[in-house]
Amino acid sequence: MRRGSLIQLAAIGLIAGAIATAVALLVPWLPPAGGKEANRIHFVYWFTTVICIGVFAVVAAVLSYSVWKFRVKPDDDSDGPPTHGHTKLEIVWTAVPALLVTAISIVSAIVLAQNSHAGANPLVVKVTAQQFAWTFTYPNGKTYGYLTLPEGRHTKLRITSNDVIHSFWVPELSQKQDAVPGQFNSLVLTPTRTATYPVICTELCGLGHAVMRSHVDIVAAGKFDAWLRSAGQPSGSPGLAVFQQNGCGGCHTLKSAGANGMVGPDLDKLKQEAAKANRGPLAAFIHESIVKPDAYLEPGYKNLMPPNFGTQIPADKLAQLVQYLAGQAK
Ligand code: CUA
Numbered sequence: 001m002r003r004g005s006l007i008q009l010a011a012i013g014l015i016a017g018a019i020a021t022a023v024a025l026l027v028p029w030l031p032p033a034g035g036k037e038a039n040r041i042h043f044v045y046w047f048t049t050v051i052c053i054g055v056f057a058v059v060a061a062v063l064s065y066s067v068w069k070f071r072v073k074p075d076d077d078s079d080g081p082p083t084h085g086h087t088k089l090e091i092v093w094t095a096v097p098a099l100l101v102t103a104i105s106i107v108s109a110i111v112l113a114q115n116s117h118a119g120a121n122p123l124v125v126k127v128t129a130q131q132f133a134w135t136f137t138y139p140n141g142k143t144y145g146y147l148t149l150p151e152g153r154h155t156k157l158r159i160t161s162n163d164v165i166h167s168f169w170v171p172e173l174s175q176k177q178d179a180v181p182g183q184f185n186s187l188v189l190t191p192t193r194t195a196t197y198p199v200i201c202t203e204l205c206g207l208g209h210a211v212m213r214s215h216v217d218i219v220a221a222g223k224f225d226a227w228l229r230s231a232g233q234p235s236g237s238p239g240l241a242v243f244q245q246n247g248c249g250g251c252h253t254l255k256s257a258g259a260n261g262m263v264g265p266d267l268d269k270l271k272q273e274a275a276k277a278n279r280g281p282l283a284a285f286i287h288e289s290i291v292k293p294d295a296y297l298e299p300g301y302k303n304l305m306p307p308n309f310g311t312q313i314p315a316d317k318l319a320q321l322v323q324y325l326a327g328q329a330k
Contacts, residue, residue, distance in 0.1 A: 005069075013061030020053045034172035034197060034218065036190040037115040041174040044104075044111050051100050115175065118188045122154040129159070129166035129179035130306050132208030132263055133247025134199055138228060143245040147199060147216040150224035151191050158184040163306065167203035170216055176202055191218040208251060208263040208304050239324020242317045251304065256328055264305065265298040270329040273298050283326045290318065 033039045125147065126137040137143045149155050159168050161179040168187065169176040172195070177187040201212035219227065240257055243249065249259025254267040265273055274285045277296050288295050291310030294303045306312070313321065 005065075009061050009065050012064050013057040016060035016064075017053055017057035020056050024049050024053065031171045033174070033192075034170075034195055035174070035192055037188065038172065038174035039192070040111040040115055044108055047107055048104050051104065055097070055100070116186070116188055118156040118186075119154040122156040122188070123150065124156050124158060125149075126184075127157045127159040127168055127179065128162060129168070129201065129205075129212075130162035130247070131164065131206050131304060132201070132212040133250030134168075134201075134212070134214040135245060135247050136214075140228065145244045145247045145249055146214045148224065148227060149189065149191050149216055149218050150221040151194050151218050152221055153190070153224075155189045155191075157187040157189065159187060160184050162308070162312075164205050165203055166201045166205045166212065169200045169202040170197050171200070172197045173216075178203060194218050194220055206304065207302060211261065211263050212250060214247075214250065237320070237324050237327070238317075239320040239322075239327075242313065242321040243324060246309070246313060246321075254325075254328060265301055267325060267328065270325060274329070282329060283322050286322045286325050287318070290321070 030042055030045065033042050124139060127147075128135045128137065133145065134147075135143050135145060136147045157168065157177070159177050159179045160183065161181045163181060165181070166179040167176050168179055170189075173189050173191065175187060175189075177185050179185070195218050197216050197218070199214040199216055201209055203209075205212065243254070243257050243259075248254075249257055249261055251261040251263035252265065252267045253260050253262065259267075270286070271282070274282050277285060277298070279285045279288065279296055285296075290305070290313075293305035293307070293309075297303055309318075
């Protein structure tokens with residue numbers, strides 16, 4: 001190959017590589033990494049992307065150069081010269097990609113192993129998914145409708161489901177993990193900055209899938225210990241705690257509970273809804289709506305309530321919840 005041709009080939013390759021690099025760098029493909037695992041996954045992503053850009057530049061250069069230089073002349077209907085391939089070239093274009101793919105595999109395997117390592121003393125939080133809410137249970141037995149994690153400490157989530165398959169995902173912390181009924185799947189998170197991120201269900205799980213969201217508050221380690229000691233003390237009514245522990249706010253709006261779910265009826269309008277339903281005293285109507293949700297449906301809503309609240313929520317807690325909701329109905 002002549003020197004001039006090589007320079008042309010290299011120039012095309014550099015331009016193609018520069019365009020691909022601009023697309024990679026100028027578009028914000030990934031959310032900012034909020035944890036150690038996310039940092040490692042981002043590293044794998046960029047490691048792979050750099051290799052891909054290199055391969056793309058070489059292929060684009062050879063392809064464009066060939067189309068440009070070896071284009072058939074007008075009215076030239078003759079066959080091209082017979083060629084028998086090029087053994088050295090074929091060895092190179094087999095060996096180099098093989099090496100690159102092997103490198104990506106090794107880096108990925110190391111990151112996967114590191115990301116599932118929870119250290120000697122992780123905080124263990126049980127995560128329960130159900131249509132359409134998340135609940136989080138801490139080692140002290142307290143349960144919340146949102147997740148609070150300490151910064152800089154390994155947390156091992158043990159993820160399960162009460163009904164269908166869901167999937168736990170915090171985009172800024174990377175990694176997804178399925179929530180499967182009857183088993184516990186682990187996910188290790190090590191947040192590196194204090195922030196609030198969304199918790200998203202990322203497995204189609206029914207009509208309320210798109211709104212099956214919660215959030216994770218990442219707080220300084222010292223603040224977390226204080227929170228764990230103090231949180232769950234009856235800050236409002238015990239009924240409010242039951243409301244939060246069962247993830248009711250995932251689907252319902254109730255201002256006093258800070259809930260703004262849109263899947264189920266608006267509980268701030270409970271009194272009007274109960275009057276419309278005309279099914280006896282308010283408390284009895286609320287109780288029935290929780291344990292036998294299909295007995296009466298507010299017009300415009302489908303029955304998406306978990307069918308097992310009657311057995312899942314202990315009777316005394318259920319009474320507190322009914323009392324709390326009846327008290328909110330103005
Ligand atoms: Cu739960 Cu989608």
